[in-house]
Amino acid sequence: MLTIDWDYPxxxxxxKAASGETASKQYRRALPREEAVKYIAGDDPRPLLVLRECKxxxxxxxxxxxxxxxxxxxxxxxxxxxxxxxxxxxxxEDHPFHNLFTTDNVEHLFICSVDGSNHDALESxxxxxxxWKSMRKLLxxxxxxxxxxxxxxxxxxxxxxxxxxxxxxxxxxxxxxILEEDGPKSKKLPKLEKEIARLEKDKETLHGLVVxxxxxxxxxxxxxxxxxxxxxxxxxxxxxx
Amino acid sequence: MIRARAASTPVFxxxxxxxxxxxxxxxDGGGMEEFAEVDxxxxxxxxxxxxxxxxxxxxxxxxxxxxxxxxxxxxxAIPILWVETAHFRIGSSLNTYKIPGDRxxxxxxxxxxxxxxxxxxxxxxxxxxxxxWLRLHLYAQRLEELYAAFLADFELTExxxxxxxxxxxxxxxxxxxxxxxxxxxxxxxxxxxxxxxxSSYRFGWSGAEMGFATNDETQxxxxxxxxxxxxxxxxxxxxxxxxxxxxxxxxRANDYGAPExxxxxYSHFATRRFDERYMTDAGYLPGQNVGDDDWVWEPRVSxxxxxxxxxxxxxxxxWTRETKLNKRDHLIAWSRVDYLLxxxxxxxxxxxxxxxxPPPKGAPDVARxxxxxxxxxxxxxxxxxxxxELDEAWAEWVDDEYEKD
Numbered sequence: 048m049l050t051i052d053w054d055y056p057x058x059x060x061x062x063k064a065a066s067g068e069t070a071s072k073q074y075r076r077a078l079p080r081e082e083a084v085k086y087i088a089g090d091d092p093r094p095l096l097v098l099r100e101c102k103x104x105x106x107x108x109x110x111x112x113x114x115x116x117x118x119x120x121x122x123x124x125x126x127x128x129x130x131x132x133x134x135x136x137x138x139x140e141d142h143p144f145h146n147l148f149t150t151d152n153v154e155h156l157f158i159c160s161v162d163g164s165n166h167d168a169l170e171s172x173x174x175x176x177x178x179w180k181s182m183r184k185l186l187x188x189x190x191x192x193x194x195x196x197x198x199x200x201x202x203x204x205x206x207x208x209x210x211x212x213x214x215x216x217x218x219x220x221x222x223x224x225i226l227e228e229d230g231p232k233s234k235k236l237p238k239l240e241k242e243i244a245r246l247e248k249d250k251e252t253l254h255g256l257v258v259x260x261x262x263x264x265x266x267x268x269x270x271x272x273x274x275x276x277x278x279x280x281x282x283x284x285x286x287x288x
Numbered sequence: 289m290i291r292a293r294a295a296s297t298p299v300f301x302x303x304x305x306x307x308x309x310x311x312x313x314x315x316d317g318g319g320m321e322e323f324a325e326v327d328x329x330x331x332x333x334x335x336x337x338x339x340x341x342x343x344x345x346x347x348x349x350x351x352x353x354x355x356x357x358x359x360x361x362x363x364x365a366i367p368i369l370w371v372e373t374a375h376f377r378i379g380s381s382l383n384t385y386k387i388p389g390d391r392x393x394x395x396x397x398x399x400x401x402x403x404x405x406x407x408x409x410x411x412x413x414x415x416x417x418x419x420x421w422l423r424l425h426l427y428a429q430r431l432e433e434l435y436a437a438f439l440a441d442f443e444l445t446e447x448x449x450x451x452x453x454x455x456x457x458x459x460x461x462x463x464x465x466x467x468x469x470x471x472x473x474x475x476x477x478x479x480x481x482x483x484x485x486x487s488s489y490r491f492g493w494s495g496a497e498m499g500f501a502t503n504d505e506t507q508x509x510x511x512x513x514x515x516x517x518x519x520x521x522x523x524x525x526x527x528x529x530x531x532x533x534x535x536x537x538x539x540r541a542n543d544y545g546a547p548e549x550x551x552x553x554y555s556h557f558a559t560r561r562f563d564e565r566y567m568t569d570a571g572y573l574p575g576q577n578v579g580d581d582d583w584v585w586e587p588r589v590s591x592x593x594x595x596x597x598x599x600x601x602x603x604x605x606x607w608t609r610e611t612k613l614n615k616r617d618h619l620i621a622w623s624r625v626d627y628l629l630x631x632x633x634x635x636x637x638x639x640x641x642x643x644x645x646p647p648p649k650g651a652p653d654v655a656r657x658x659x660x661x662x663x664x665x666x667x668x669x670x671x672x673x674x675x676x677e678l679d680e681a682w683a684e685w686v687d688d689e690y691e692k693d
């Protein structure tokens with residue numbers, strides 16, 4: 048079953064040392080946008096998909112998903128994002144994450160780069176096509192390689208996985224039934240075990256293929272690594288001079 | 289109190305009701321419900337609250353020294369109701385539940401509401417739904433009944449554990465969080481349990497407080513494309529399964545040293561007494577489907593006994609938290625507990641006391657041996673049988689008692 052892997056950050060203010068020996072808790076205040084983005088991003092370098100829970104959408108995934116098969120695209124595209132849900136009271140002006148939202152008419156969800164740039168405000172009513180277009184556009188800017196190509200391949204592999212899973216379910220249930228009804232010496236078991244083992248191997252291979260295909264390199268990470276290497280080379284050259 | 293009506297109510301009546309009640313109902317297909325500030329069933333009358341066995345609707349201390357208002361804010365400032373009973377502190381953000389057509393659930397809810405009515409003297413419950421306050425009352429009643437059943441099952445009195453702590457040996461009351469959504473559940477887990485997942489979690493600091501947190505959204509997510517599911521039963525079955533384990537773990541502050549077969553077996557025993565149809569942690573492989581009739585366990589155990597294909601008591605004594613149990617192991621653990629609690633002649637309280645001890649120390653082999661030895665001795669002392677003799681007596685009982693295919 049495909050799901051969106053949400054993160055639910057809660058802001059914990061740093062304890063500020065008071066004049067005496069004890070530390071005091073700070074009053075709640077909205078963080079500047081840059082700080083808020085940094086806080087929710089944590090150490091995850093992926094671009095952000097931020098969903099604001101609201102009283103109408105019940106805080107569930109309904110705001111992002113519509114009924115039917117079309118959701119698969121959203122699920123798959125979401126794996127290249129760091130998906131974050133913020134609570135209803137983010138609308139309050141003193142909520143630490145309030146400034147994440149940039150428009151006056153606070154949007155329902157947005158996507159942006161990990162540093163907060165490329166902010167693209169979206170609404171739950173936004174059509175799926177528009178949503179995917181926005182997600183793809185940011186992915187193309189953030190990742191090396193082509194998400195679309197990976198997406199097509201993953202989709203195909205998932206179809207295969209469905210078939211294998213279905214057969215595996217059927218056979219493992221049959222095996223359990225035989226073990227319970229006829230015991231472990233049943234002559235029906237060896238053939239079944241062999242088939243289950245084959246399916247488990249197929250499952251593993253297909254899973255590996257999804258993981259490999261989904262692995263796109265972040266441009267920022269590459270840039271950071273290149274800068275680090277350049278710096279090391281420069282300092283090496285200086286040391287050698 | 290007048291409550292907001294269904295969408296079919298004429299507009300002016302619905303608006304009038306809304307203005308009076310201050311209650312906002314979710315829109316069809318979702319919506320975050322706002323809860324009535326005052327309990328419409330007790331009207332916060334101390335006498336009525338006492339009749340239900342309540343001490344408070346909060347604020348009270350929850351976990352890590354924080355009180356319920358701070359908890360509410362940290363998990364998203366969502367509507368949440370709190371209640372403190374004799375043995376529990378409960379938080380619930382569960383929305384109004386529309387009762388589906390499931391006959392078993394309908395009959396059970398009627399009985400449960402009748403029991404609440406008996407305590408209150410008067411209770412007018414809506415026929416087709418359970419509002420958030422009524423759900424809270426039902427959970428408070430269920431959890432206290434589950435606690436009482438644990439005492440009755442093992443023939444315990446408070447004197448059996450009071451030296452360790454008043455709540456089965458714990459110093460503080462059990463905490464139970466029933467979240468409507470994954471989001472508040474996950475924020476709670478991250479804040480108070482230092483743990484991240486989006487389903488459910490048993491927690492505890494042995495000797496202090498123990499508890500369980502769960503959410504309805506995850507439970508519902510397991511039933512995609514199925515209609516008419518009695519989700520109130522599904523959710524409580526999972527709560528009963530987990531709290532039964534928490535009770536075993538809590539007993540006499542055993543520091544999670546209670547036997548695994550007993551913990552698992554009693555969990556199924558308690559759940560099945562509520563509703564046999566909804567199993568939790570029953571040895572299914574990840575991704576494996578649950579069949580429509582899988583919950584009919586008696587004939588399955590009979591078959592295993594007939595085929596002499598089951599884990600022996602002696603081997604089950606060596607199970608630890610790390611042991612991977614399959615479906616058959618769960619069936620047998622449940623059935624042995626079923627036998628020990630319903631049929632076997634012996635001193636159940638003494639048995640529980642002798643096996644609920646901190647985990648044995650030492651190298652793995654030494655600890656394993658000590659674990660088996662202490663359970664064998666407890667079995668002999670309390671029930672007068674060896675593990676092999678228990679297997680024999682249990683198998684005979686299964687043959688007589690359980691239905692067969």
